[in-house]
Amino acid sequence: MGMTARSPTGDADGDVVEDFIRDGVHRFDQPLDATACSRLLADIRATRRFDGSLFLSQAEFDADPQHLGVNPRPGRNLLEWFEHRLGFVERAPHIVDALTALLGPDYRVLNKKVVCGVPASAVPPWLKARIHGAPVNNLGAYVRPRYRDVTYFYGIDFHQDLIDHREREADFVTLYVYLHPVTRRDAPLFLLEGSHRLGGSIFPHDLTRTGLDLWRYRNGWHGQETVRQSVLTGDTGFAAIWHACTLHGTQPDAADHERISLRYLIARGRGPSAGIDAVNATLKGPLSLPQTRADLAADGSAAIRANTVLKA
Numbered sequence: 001m002g003m004t005a006r007s008p009t010g011d012a013d014g015d016v017v018e019d020f021i022r023d024g025v026h027r028f029d030q031p032l033d034a035t036a037c038s039r040l041l042a043d044i045r046a047t048r049r050f051d052g053s054l055f056l057s058q059a060e061f062d063a064d065p066q067h068l069g070v071n072p073r074p075g076r077n078l079l080e081w082f083e084h085r086l087g088f089v090e091r092a093p094h095i096v097d098a099l100t101a102l103l104g105p106d107y108r109v110l111n112k113k114v115v116c117g118v119p120a121s122a123v124p125p126w127l128k129a130r131i132h133g134a135p136v137n138n139l140g141a142y143v144r145p146r147y148r149d150v151t152y153f154y155g156i157d158f159h160q161d162l163i164d165h166r167e168r169e170a171d172f173v174t175l176y177v178y179l180h181p182v183t184r185r186d187a188p189l190f191l192l193e194g195s196h197r198l199g200g201s202i203f204p205h206d207l208t209r210t211g212l213d214l215w216r217y218r219n220g221w222h223g224q225e226t227v228r229q230s231v232l233t234g235d236t237g238f239a240a241i242w243h244a245c246t247l248h249g250t251q252p253d254a255a256d257h258e259r260i261s262l263r264y265l266i267a268r269g270r271g272p273s274a275g276i277d278a279v280n281a282t283l284k285g286p287l288s289l290p291q292t293r294a295d296l297a298a299d300g301s302a303a304i305r306a307n308t309v310l311k312a
Helices: 012-022 034-045 057-062 079-086 095-104 124-129 275-280
Strands: 025-026 108-117 137-138 153-160 172-178 189-195 208-209 212-219 222-231 237-244 248-250 259-269
Touching: 012 025, 012 095, 012 275, 034 079, 034 259, 079 108, 095 172, 095 259, 108 222, 108 237
Parallel strands: 108 153
Antiparallel strands: 025 237, 108 259, 137 153, 153 248, 172 237, 172 259, 189 222, 189 248, 208 212, 212 222
């Protein structure tokens, strides 16, 4: 699952480390190949209907509720079928340059998958009622098992990607690619610039809206920051990368169609130094956490009802 790395060229993406130190995110000015994106999107959509047929009935779910082990995994990951088609992402020079600058020339892919924002029209009424107000509406538990090779969501509160990696240092980044145009109605990513500076914190996070696009973010005795909200909209091929401690989330998909994207987690190589080291040296809080979330019951179901990103 590696990506071909090479030395940075010093082009416009050479400031990726500075962007990460300041904002915890880097947006690529150059989009990925739109034709390759559209072809992959068409083939993904051909594998299933992204509508109510994805979901179990209420009776089926209640007969055997399963909240754990419902996300894509090796052997059950739709993107594995398209591995040979991903060069337009993994070998794009500006992507490789930025990842090399941040993570070293021997960076490695931890995980890659298709992520789907499910439109409101596709979510059955019983399920909308069931998940209302939950902070993380990952719908995998409610999706028919044969379709669990994709991650489906219907709004996710502000979180760090460190959330799924207890006791792992924040030595990885997220690369996100939109395969079609994404507007404000298409469940775009909401991102809090500068939130990474407080390091890792337990989900759900202590956030208070203080202005039109401003939030006050507290991380216990590690302090607080005023952080700026940005909305990642873009055309086909839009790509961005962010730090494992950068807060981001999405509101439910308000469009009449699904939002399909690619998500990569990519880790630092084994070399003696990398740009991420300089970034992490500026953080005020921890780089790893023994516990990353406090919102789940023992069976993996939601134990609280609160969702900050709905106020964004």
